[in-house]
Amino acid sequence: GIQVEQSPPDLILQEGANSTLRCNFSDSVNNLQWFHQNPWGQLINLFYIPSGTKQNGRLSATTVATERYSLLYISSSQTTDSGVYFCAVERGVTGGGNKLTFGTGTQLKVEL
Amino acid sequence: DAGVIQSPRHEVTEMGQEVTLRCKPISGHNSLFWYRQTMMRGLELLIYFNNNVPIDDSGMPEDRFSAKMPNASFSTLKIQPSEPRDSAVYFCASSKGTGGGWQPQHFGDGTRLSIL
Numbered sequence: 001g002i003q004v005e006q007s008p009p010d011l012i013l014q015e016g017a018n019s020t021l022r023c024n025f026s027d028s029v030n031n032l033q034w035f036h037q038n039p040w041g042q043l044i045n046l047f048y049i050p051s052g053t054k055q056n057g058r059l060s061a062t063t064v065a066t067e068r069y070s071l072l073y074i075s076s077s078q079t080t081d082s083g084v085y086f087c088a089v090e091r092g093v094t095g096g097g098n099k100l101t102f103g104t105g106t107q108l109k110v111e112l
Numbered sequence: 113d114a115g116v117i118q119s120p121r122h123e124v125t126e127m128g129q130e131v132t133l134r135c136k137p138i139s140g141h142n143s144l145f146w147y148r149q150t151m152m153r154g155l156e157l158l159i160y161f162n163n164n165v166p167i168d169d170s171g172m173p174e175d176r177f178s179a180k181m182p183n184a185s186f187s188t189l190k191i192q193p194s195e196p197r198d199s200a201v202y203f204c205a206s207s208k209g210t211g212g213g214w215q216p217q218h219f220g221d222g223t224r225l226s227i228l
Contacts, residue, residue, distance in 0.1 A: 041222055098145075098214035
């Protein structure tokens with residue numbers, strides 16, 4: 001199956017700092033999504049971004065499908081950004097059904 | 113609009129008992145997914161349905177696990193008999209498929225299952 005690697009595994013930031021999280025995948029994909037799991041365990045969909053760049057407030061994401069990676073940018077981090085960030089992908093096969101394979105995540109802690 | 117609704121939020125039961133987890137997807141979504149999350153294995157897809165039909169159950173760990181989707185607004189995941197190693201957080205997610213691709217998956221709050 002497809003391999004999804006995320007880096008760094010852990011990250012500690014001071015409030016207000018910027019960061020970049022990376023997701024590498026081993027095969028071509030037609031579907032890539034970023035999720036945030038907050039400290040209460042809820043999984044929130046941040047972006048559906050199989051290619052290109054999207055922005056939502058302080059967050060933005062870029063996927064370079066030809067080079068098999070995606071980046072999640074967090075600017076002016078806040079304590080509420082703490083949690084685990086997951087990248088999830090689906091191989092670029094015909095008839096794919098949104099069947100996602102999740103990476104192991106980046107654990108982010110934002111401190112005052 | 114209501115999100116994906118799962119019940120119960122927490123379940124504690126003894127080994128050997130039957131466990132039934134429930135999920136109501138977002139109205140209008142035609143795909144439904146069951147995941148399991150553990151520290152050791154992370155987030156794993158167990159099974160997914162499209163238009164109420166099971167499409168891929170290759171992630172179901174063994175015959176003790178079964179899932180049904182009798183209609184577009186309800187799905188169950190059943191474990192019988194349960195074992196301590198089934199302890200995990202079980203998530204349900206739904207999405208809407210379109211001709212041009214797939215929409216984001218939206219997750220419920222999960223069921224935290226503990227088998228004693």
